[in-house]
Amino acid sequence: MNTDLSVAPEIAQLADPFVPAQHATAVPRTDGRTAAALAELAATPQRWWDLVRFGADGPVRIPVPGAPGAVPGEPGVWLLVLPPGTAVDCDCQQATALAGEATEAPADPADGGRRARGGPPRPLRPGRVRVHGAGARHRLHAAGPGYSVTLHVGATSSRSG
Numbered sequence: 602m603n604t605d606l607s608v609a610p611e612i613a614q615l616a617d618p619f620v621p622a623q624h625a626t627a628v629p630r631t632d633g634r635t636a637a638a639l640a641e642l643a644a645t646p647q648r649w650w651d652l653v654r655f656g657a658d659g660p661v662r663i664p665v666p667g668a669p670g671a672v673p674g675e676p677g678v679w680l681l682v683l684p685p686g687t688a689v690d691c692d693c694q695q696a697t698a699l700a701g702e703a704t705e706a707p708a709d710p711a712d713g714g715r716r717a718r719g720g721p722p723r724p725l726r727p728g729r730v731r732v733h734g735a736g737a738r739h740r741l742h743a744a745g746p747g748y749s750v751t752l753h754v755g756a757t758s759s760r761s762g
Contacts, residue, residue, distance in 0.1 A: 694755025
């Protein structure tokens, strides 16, 4: 019997000895990996657009189930929808704009984070992830004439005002 399998490479691969899969090791979650996961989620609106709700009464915070950070013990992922002219303080670790116009500035700890302090507000841009780090409270403002939709990962609280 001729065992020349060169004419059928697919069958030759089946004839190779079995090599069991290696166990994957846990990869630490770094700011860069988190930012990449947030950017990937932002780039797939079919995963979150049906969750968006527009509330005229004030900001609407919407958890994103099944998102990269939606794992017990890890920071949450949420959408934040701001009506025109509203602002909210936020303690997320990373954020990106999805629709509309939004700016942010560091929150003033002297008044409980209700006002921005420091220099001029910086715009959040679609396709760019802003990394704040842990515990960096900031004030997010809907800057344009319409609603602002942003995507956040990190700490789990935000207050409107």
